[in-house]
Amino acid sequence: MPTKKYTEKFKISLAYLHYKGTPKQTLCDDFGVSIASLSRWIKGYDVTEVDINEAANILQMYELKKQKAKLEAEVVALTKAIKLFNSDFNAV
Secondary structure: OOOOOOOHHHHHHHHHHHHOOOHHHHHHHHHOOOOHHHHHHHHOOOOOOHHHHHHHHHHHHHHHHHHHHHHHHHHHHHHHHHHHHHHHHOOO
């Protein structure tokens, strides 16, 4: 199984969100990381001096990338549906 590569800033940002009170399970569900990885990041990073704006920007960028991938998959599916519809329409 391939492992995901996360940037240090992403890891620190998630650790910071946990430090500020977000439950581990919520972070794992929202960002697709394992609880074991998140726990390791929480223990390994000092998040007391994290810039909240930078952390928010990094996490927002990650969410936008996920949305983009989802939209691109929808475009591919719709393109296939249009081709199928057109081929059925032309056959009549």
